[in-house]
Amino acid sequence: xxxxxxxxxxxxxxxxxxxxxxxxxxxxxxxxxxxxxxxxxxxxxxxxxxxxxxxxxxxxxxxxxxxxxxxxxxxxxxxxxxxxxxxxxxxxxxxxxxxxxxxxxxxxxxxxxxxxxxxxxxxxxxxxxxxxxxxxxxxxxxxxxxxxxxxxxxxxxxxxxxxxxxxxxxxxxxxxxxxxxxxxxxxxxxxxxxxxxxxxxxxxxxxxxxxxxxxxxxxxxxxxxxxxxxxxxxxxxxxxxxxxxxxxxxxxxxxxxxxxxxxxxxxxxxxxxxxxxxxxxxxxxxxxxxxxxxxxxxxxxxxxxxxxxxxxxxxxxxxxxxxxxxxxxxxxxxxxxxxxxxxxxxxxxxxxxxxxxxxxxxxxxxxxxxxxxxxxxxxxxxxxxxxxxxxxxxxxxxxxxxxxxxxxxxxxxxxxxxxxxxxxxxxxxxxxxxxxxxxxxxxxxxxxxxxxxxxxxxxxxxxxxxxxxxxxxxxxxxxxxxxxxxxxxxxxxxxxxxxxxxxxxxxxxxxxxxxxxxxxxxxxxxxxxxxxxxxxxxxxxxxxxxxxxxxxxxxxxxxxxxxxxxxxxxxxx
Numbered sequence: 001x002x003x004x005x006x007x008x009x010x011x012x013x014x015x016x017x018x019x020x021x022x023x024x025x026x027x028x029x030x031x032x033x034x035x036x037x038x039x040x041x042x043x044x045x046x047x048x049x050x051x052x053x054x055x056x057x058x059x060x061x062x063x064x065x066x067x068x069x070x071x072x073x074x075x076x077x078x079x080x081x082x083x084x085x086x087x088x089x090x091x092x093x094x095x096x097x098x099x100x101x102x103x104x105x106x107x108x109x110x111x112x113x114x115x116x117x118x119x120x121x122x123x124x125x126x127x128x129x130x131x132x133x134x135x136x137x138x139x140x141x142x143x144x145x146x147x148x149x150x151x152x153x154x155x156x157x158x159x160x161x162x163x164x165x166x167x168x169x170x171x172x173x174x175x176x177x178x179x180x181x182x183x184x185x186x187x188x189x190x191x192x193x194x195x196x197x198x199x200x201x202x203x204x205x206x207x208x209x210x211x212x213x214x215x216x217x218x219x220x221x222x223x224x225x226x227x228x229x230x231x232x233x234x235x236x237x238x239x240x241x242x243x244x245x246x247x248x249x250x251x252x253x254x255x256x257x258x259x260x261x262x263x264x265x266x267x268x269x270x271x272x273x274x275x276x277x278x279x280x281x282x283x284x285x286x287x288x289x290x291x292x293x294x295x296x297x298x299x300x301x302x303x304x305x306x307x308x309x310x311x312x313x314x315x316x317x318x319x320x321x322x323x324x325x326x327x328x329x330x331x332x333x334x335x336x337x338x339x340x341x342x343x344x345x346x347x348x349x350x351x352x353x354x355x356x357x358x359x360x361x362x363x364x365x366x367x368x369x370x371x372x373x374x375x376x377x378x379x380x381x382x383x384x385x386x387x388x389x390x391x392x393x394x395x396x397x398x399x400x401x402x403x404x405x406x407x408x409x410x411x412x413x414x415x416x417x418x419x420x421x422x423x424x425x426x427x428x429x430x431x432x433x434x435x436x437x438x439x440x441x442x443x444x445x446x447x448x449x450x451x452x453x454x455x456x457x458x459x460x461x462x463x464x465x466x467x468x469x470x471x472x473x474x475x476x477x478x479x480x481x482x483x484x485x486x487x488x489x490x491x492x493x494x495x496x497x498x499x500x501x502x503x504x505x506x507x508x509x510x511x512x513x514x515x516x517x518x519x520x521x522x523x524x525x526x527x528x529x530x531x532x533x534x535x536x537x538x539x540x541x542x543x544x545x546x547x548x549x550x551x552x553x554x555x556x557x558x559x560x561x562x563x564x565x566x567x568x569x570x571x572x573x
Contacts, residue, residue: 060186060360063382071234071381072353074180078236087243089250096253098141101281105269108504114138115499115508118272118282120258121289122146124156124238125471125488129288131246132169132496140247141282143274145257145289154351155234155379157184160227162486164571165493167228169246176241181231182380185219187363194367194374194417195428197544207544210431213368214557221565232380258294261285263465267506270466283505284512285467286495288488291452292334293473299464306337325397328450332395335452343451343478343534346396348388348413350447354440355382358433367417367434370426370541374417374434375480386437387479388413391538394450407443414438453478453531456524463512470495475523478534483526483568490573494519522573529564 063071081087089096098118109115115138119126122144130140158166158177167174191214197207207213222229243252255276262271272280287295294307308330335342356362359378367374371391379385399408417434418424453476462474471488498515502508536553544550 062360063182063380068382071180071182072383074237075234075381078234078240081240082236085254086240087249087252089253091255093250096141096250097139098280098282099278101269101271105264105281105283106267106505109502111137115284115502115505116269116282117141117284117286117499118143118270118280119286119288120145120293120295121287121471121473122252122254123288123290123471124235124242124485125473125492126286126288127239127242127246127252128166128169128489129286129470129492129495130251131173131242132492133499134247134251135170136496136500138496138499140251141280142247142252143256143258143280144252144254147255154349154385155232155377155383156238156485157230157232157377157482158238158489159230159482159486160222160225160569161571161573162489163228163231165489165573169493169496172245173241176245177233177238178228178231180237180241181233182378183229184232184363184378185222185229187361187378188215189218189362189364190215191366191368191540192431193541193544194369194434195423195430197541209429210367210433213554218363221569225566225569225571227569227571232378232385234379258289260298261295261467263467266465266509267504269505283466284499284508287467287469287473288471289473291340291454291472291476292331292338293469295467296469296473297338299467299469300460302339303337305333308334324448328395328397328448331450331452335394338454340452340454340476341531342394343453343531344391344538345389345451345534346392346394346448347451347479348390348409348446348448350386350441350445351379352384352386352437352440352445353382354384354437356384356433357436365433366537367431368537368540369417369424369428369430371538372416373537374430376433376437384437384440386434386441388416388434389451390416396450398448401443409446409448410438410441410443413446451478452476453527456520456527458520458524462516462520463509466508466512468495468512468515474519475527477527477530479530480533480537481526481530483530487523487526490522491519494573519573526568 097116102113102116107113115133117130117133117138117140119130119133119140119142122142126142126144130142133140158181163174163178166177190212193207193209193211193213195209197209219229256278257275259273259275261273263269264271269281269283270285272282272285274280285295287293287299289295289307292306292308296302297304297307308327332342334340356376356378359382364377365375373389375387375389377385398412399405401408405411414435416424417430417438419430419432419435421429423429457474462469470491472484474491475487477484477487495515498511498518499508502511540553543553
């Protein structure tokens, strides 16, 4: 009974399993769309009332060859720029502001003597936070531990709430991201059964593989809240947009891992020690360095095992194959030291340059199975981003490629989602779509990573003294909501808003307290929904075999939608 009580709560989370996270109150596909995707890209900011009354849903228009070429070439260009550290500080640079402390650290904050903010971590959370603080006139520097500021992860959903935050931070950044993005709200999204599925003793509906369980309209709730529709954008493109339009050249310094920090007293700033021997001085230190945050480790007094290389993305991020293998083992120790939870899922992911067979009708779908599920979403440019989540113990790795078995990851996945008799290890024959995407993917493009999250840090807090954390360092969450990066974006906006109110350095601690208080309730709810939703998806197949239980959860999913949507898609955060 405890287990099913938990699922009663998780039913609310099921409606959030689409990364666009914006479902209407109907289950039917969009049929009355009028505005094209290009019109949506020119979206301007009306009032919520005007928005809901003047904008209709965009209609899907097939991507032209020119658009496909544009998306793919922009990704390749951004990846090249990132690999060449374009926009990053030169390793020979010696005149950085952070190398010298202020003459008076305990001081009034003015336009000529602004707050000095150092951010650990150059991922989305760090870049957005830096852009937000820079827009408020603060001096900003980012210390990124990676040896190469390389492209990482696949396309991600920039959902409507995150787009609103970016619009408020920097209009140019917002416009460039919307321009670069592919609208995903103009087609159906939802949950499907992955294989032929009956119910206990034949009592209930017989599901065929690929049957829809729930379908979502992902646009109307955003429009009703006066928010722009969700877009999907390549991570390297987002990275380069923020570097080019959000912060000054040289803000990011690679090969710079923070070893420890020392507070010099209330309102007197910090002395920050880097592993390369450099010392930095700042008024505020922000830990945007991921789930295994070194800043959080010191701030919360965790063990030395609690921090490490923080990969980005759901399945491997910037890690090389050798780094990923080491990380799989190290994460078990780090999770224990950092009080993080293993989700019981390992996740494979890749971006396939493939025009999906259902691209004009479906933007996002989950194929549900026994102890696994297969997620796919439009990545723009006739590409599909897919994730295969499989329940198994932490720390597993795949065999090294050999001449006899050059594609070990791909071979495993083709068996796990086998679409031919005799099916997978459970005897289930899967819907063809998973195989379609897997066969369009190169072995070297597949990343694997065990998924971890954590409980809300309600009592531990996100701040102490003149130090705070944001993004995955503060609220790591499962990827089924697609809200990890979006909540990090909201964090960056809110943190800059609170720091902008500081008139004297003695007020910094109060500003960070206010940042935490304004963010903790919202992120805790979303973090919990994501965790429960993931747990529900694991056993959803089992529940569908029980008379009345399966239909109950499908109904609960639909009924819960309006409440979740009104909370998630708020223009205020």
